[in-house]
Amino acid sequence: MSGELIAVGLSHHTAPVSVRERMAMDEDRVKENLARLHQEGAVSEAFLLSTCNRVELYAVSRDIEAIQEFMREHRGPEGEPIDRYLYWHRNEEAVRHLFRVASSLDSLVVGEPQILGQVKTAIRLAEESKSLGRTLNTLTRQTVSVAKRVRTETRIGESRVGIGNAGVDLAQMIFGGLTGKRALLLGVGEMGRQVSRAMVNAGLEELIVANRTYERSVECAEEHGGTPIQWDRMQEYLGRVDVVIAATGATRPILDRTHVQKALAARRYRSLLLIDLSVPRNIARDVEDLEQAFLYNVDDLTAVMEQGKAERQNAADAAVRLVDEEASRFMMKLKEVSIGQHIGSLTKVAEQIRMEEMERSARVLEGLDPKQRKAVEAMTRAMMKKILHRPISTLRDAAREGDLERIELLMSAWSQEDDS
Amino acid sequence: MQHLLYIPVLLAYVAVTVGHLVPWIVPAAVRERLRALGAAGVALHVVALGADVAVGVLRPGLPEAVSSVSLGVMVMYATLATGRQKALGLLLAPLGLVLLGLGLVVPHEEVAGLQQVQGVNAWLPIHLTLLFLGVAGFALSGAVGALYLYVHKALKAKRFDVIARLPSLDWLDQTQFRAMLFGFLALTLGIAAGGALAVASFQQSWVMDPKVVYTGVVWLIYAAALQSRLIWGRRGRFTAWVSISGFALMVFSLLGLNFILSSSWHGYVG
Numbered sequence: 202m203s204g205e206l207i208a209v210g211l212s213h214h215t216a217p218v219s220v221r222e223r224m225a226m227d228e229d230r231v232k233e234n235l236a237r238l239h240q241e242g243a244v245s246e247a248f249l250l251s252t253c254n255r256v257e258l259y260a261v262s263r264d265i266e267a268i269q270e271f272m273r274e275h276r277g278p279e280g281e282p283i284d285r286y287l288y289w290h291r292n293e294e295a296v297r298h299l300f301r302v303a304s305s306l307d308s309l310v311v312g313e314p315q316i317l318g319q320v321k322t323a324i325r326l327a328e329e330s331k332s333l334g335r336t337l338n339t340l341t342r343q344t345v346s347v348a349k350r351v352r353t354e355t356r357i358g359e360s361r362v363g364i365g366n367a368g369v370d371l372a373q374m375i376f377g378g379l380t381g382k383r384a385l386l387l388g389v390g391e392m393g394r395q396v397s398r399a400m401v402n403a404g405l406e407e408l409i410v411a412n413r414t415y416e417r418s419v420e421c422a423e424e425h426g427g428t429p430i431q432w433d434r435m436q437e438y439l440g441r442v443d444v445v446i447a448a449t450g451a452t453r454p455i456l457d458r459t460h461v462q463k464a465l466a467a468r469r470y471r472s473l474l475l476i477d478l479s480v481p482r483n484i485a486r487d488v489e490d491l492e493q494a495f496l497y498n499v500d501d502l503t504a505v506m507e508q509g510k511a512e513r514q515n516a517a518d519a520a521v522r523l524v525d526e527e528a529s530r531f532m533m534k535l536k537e538v539s540i541g542q543h544i545g546s547l548t549k550v551a552e553q554i555r556m557e558e559m560e561r562s563a564r565v566l567e568g569l570d571p572k573q574r575k576a577v578e579a580m581t582r583a584m585m586k587k588i589l590h591r592p593i594s595t596l597r598d599a600a601r602e603g604d605l606e607r608i609e610l611l612m613s614a615w616s617q618e619d620d621s
Numbered sequence: 622m623q624h625l626l627y628i629p630v631l632l633a634y635v636a637v638t639v640g641h642l643v644p645w646i647v648p649a650a651v652r653e654r655l656r657a658l659g660a661a662g663v664a665l666h667v668v669a670l671g672a673d674v675a676v677g678v679l680r681p682g683l684p685e686a687v688s689s690v691s692l693g694v695m696v697m698y699a700t701l702a703t704g705r706q707k708a709l710g711l712l713l714a715p716l717g718l719v720l721l722g723l724g725l726v727v728p729h730e731e732v733a734g735l736q737q738v739q740g741v742n743a744w745l746p747i748h749l750t751l752l753f754l755g756v757a758g759f760a761l762s763g764a765v766g767a768l769y770l771y772v773h774k775a776l777k778a779k780r781f782d783v784i785a786r787l788p789s790l791d792w793l794d795q796t797q798f799r800a801m802l803f804g805f806l807a808l809t810l811g812i813a814a815g816g817a818l819a820v821a822s823f824q825q826s827w828v829m830d831p832k833v834v835y836t837g838v839v840w841l842i843y844a845a846a847l848q849s850r851l852i853w854g855r856r857g858r859f860t861a862w863v864s865i866s867g868f869a870l871m872v873f874s875l876l877g878l879n880f881i882l883s884s885s886w887h888g889y890v891g
Binding site: 350353354370373374375376377378468469470471472489492493495497501504505508512 | 649653705772773776777779781782784785788789790791792794853854855856857858
């Protein structure tokens with residue numbers, strides 16, 4: 202790697218939308234900028250990631266100042282420099298940041314799936330601009346595979362929040378989703394609305410609203426794009442829906458076992474999800490004994506929510522661990538490659554010296570018989586090897602510890618040739 | 622069976638089974654690719670069976686029967702056990718492995734009636750293939766049925782931590798039904814093909830063969846379950862129990878019955 206790995210950019214964490222929208226680039230601008238960075242010699246490899254929530258430059262460069270210069274050209278909406286919105290990461294930090302971004306750990310909505318596609322687009326644009334070299338090629342490939350690992354191994358993509366979504370989660374467990382499903386909302390209480398809204402957002406086909414005062418059900422149905430019905434037609438609709446959400450202010454159960462049994466028969470015993478959000482409860486408790494009726498109350502929804510929270514935390518923790526692990530593994534690999542190059546140049550220098558000295562003594566050596574000449578050859582080689590032994594093992598140690606300074610120091614002791 | 626060819630298959634199935642039952646002892650690289658590994662095992666399994674046919678050592682008998690069912694189970698595993706359905710691997714992978722293992726250790730018993738089948742008779746492979754497909758379908762239906770019962774119970778007991786990782790109840794119900802329907806159709810056609818085989822080879826009544834009678838009873842049970850589902854919407858736990866017991870009856874028919882039936886064409890003569 203010639204130079205350092207740099208990540209610089211701004212995101213929803215550091216910059217307001219007014220700044221982000223000014224920085225955002227379309228595909229052509231991305232390519233233009235990559236070409237310019239190359240021409241000006243600011244970077245040896247680079248790619249640019251531009252989404253509505255972030256703009257980031259990943260580069261291999263020896264010249265951080267040139268990159269700073271490039272960044273300084275951009276201004277905020279009031280003409281202010283954008284420096285204060287920028288974050289800079291180097292080497293392992295940069296790798297870790299990229300892995301986190303691509304795995305959607307840094308997203309506005311953690312776990313959202315679009316970011317990986319956007320990263321892939323950024324990679325494609327850089328490929329088309331021929332601005333990826335060996336380091337970034339490996340890095341981008343690894344990034345995509347890490348992001349996929351995070352998605353498949355940590356369930357981070359399944360995160361949802363709120364009591365409304367607990368209802369969606371329950372529907373997920375029973376029906377596998379809400380597409381093509383119908384729900385009946387009884388009463389227009391706030392909690393009932395929340396659950397219905399979440400279900401509509403999750404793809405519910407139809408929401409039917411029944412309230413004691415018809416006008417209010419019309420109002421609520423309009424708000425959620427549902428169908429209002431008269432209260433006394435409730436039983437009729439009960440057999441046509443997959444989900445019942447009860448949230449009325451009634452003090453006695455409005456649905457008992459017989460109601461639900463009839464509804465189940467009408468729907469040929471397909472599972473029925475009943476969510477009772479009212480206190481006191483609106484759905485008789487013995488409904489639970491019906492095989493295909495799944496009745497849950499507010500406390501159960503809270504439990505689902507807690508479960509979701511715990512899982513989301515676990516998923517995020519696991520994802521962060523995985524990403525950090527992968528980042529250090531990647532850096533290790535990168536260092537191994539470059540330390541290999543250093544060691545190569547070290548031995549090359551030594552061998553060159555040995556050859557020069559052998560040549561200088563060529564006349565003397567000519568007097569020796571082949572066997573003796575061979576012995577001299579072997580001896581000089583062994584000497585070089587022994588001399589190099591310590592520097593090489595020190596280099597390896599330094600690489601393992603990530604001690605770049607010591608590596609530089611060691612290499613500088615080996616004259617001009619280390620510049621490979 | 623040429624046992625040597627089955628060793629890689631066995632190893633693949635062992636790895637898949639271990640990966641599902643005790644994932645934490647398996648390296649991540651393997652854990653992520655269990656299904657691919659299963660698919661590779663299936664491919665090798667097909668090669669092994671194909672080689673048996675090619676060199677003519679395939680004399681349909683007990684080991685081949687069990688091995689074929691194992692193949693069917695693993696095909697279903699490799700097709701289905703992804704995403705939330707990954708939990709199916711907990712049941713299908715060990716089942717496939719145990720069946721393959723059985724196929725490798727049980728003695729080669731030959732079916733009595735085979736000795737009377739003259740030359741090459743196309744009805745024989747058709748009869749066998751259909752029945753093994755049928756049993757594989759019932760195996761899937763049984764495994765899914767067991768999972769259905771578990772998820773149903775957890776939903777009623779409000780144990781949300783476990784179900785969040787399992788397939789949805791409706792998916793299990795649908796899959797169990799489809800697998801049963803598939804098994805039933807294959808079984809029906811397989812029995813018919815067996816009838817055709819009997820007429821072609823033995824020119825005599827085949828209906829009173831004890832194994833045929835036994836299978837007929839199992840057929841009736843499945844028929845009744847499917848009927849009551851299609852007509853009255855009878856589903857859920859009842860169907861799940863039929864799936865499980867039906868498969869158990871099928872396994873008994875495959876492994877035990879033939880030893881008892883000395884008077885049957887299907888009985889083993891060693």
